[in-house]
Amino acid sequence: MKVNKLQLTFSSLPENVTIARMVASALGAQLDLPINELEELKVAVSEAVSNAIMHGYANKPNYFVTVDFEVTASKIKIQVSDQGCGIPDIKQAMQASFSTDPERMGLGFIFMQSFMDELRVESEVNKGTKVTMVKNINPQSPSSH
Numbered sequence: 001m002k003v004n005k006l007q008l009t010f011s012s013l014p015e016n017v018t019i020a021r022m023v024a025s026a027l028g029a030q031l032d033l034p035i036n037e038l039e040e041l042k043v044a045v046s047e048a049v050s051n052a053i054m055h056g057y058a059n060k061p062n063y064f065v066t067v068d069f070e071v072t073a074s075k076i077k078i079q080v081s082d083q084g085c086g087i088p089d090i091k092q093a094m095q096a097s098f099s100t101d102p103e104r105m106g107l108g109f110i111f112m113q114s115f116m117d118e119l120r121v122e123s124e125v126n127k128g129t130k131v132t133m134v135k136n137i138n139p140q141s142p143s144s145h
Helices: 016-030 035-056 108-115
Strands: 004-011 064-071 075-082 118-124 128-136
Touching (some): 016 035, 016 064, 016 075, 035 064, 035 075, 035 108, 035 128, 108 118, 108 128
Antiparallel strands (some): 004 064
């Protein structure tokens, strides 16, 4: 089975969210994902990377976010890691409308959960957070193209 792995490490700058989205989109397009699933993939990656930048690093640009992509014929696995402040209560953080920033809606994890087939969040206070998301690929039947 062929496995394609990519690793992106970039400064914790908001403009780099777009780069992570573009890579996710390019990988999804190689697998002929339908447009709606490509959009969902991009939103999930955007939310995870944005969380690392805004919450993990409090928008400080002198840190790094790493995104690991692993693509096979049956799934896309995406892992977003930071070495930021960590999440004291993961269960609470994953609740709808919970945010440590009053300007934010607190829907990032909700989007990730609904758009991906698997979501795992590991975090340790003052050590960082790792978000692992998996999107299963359903083989398209020839008639659906």
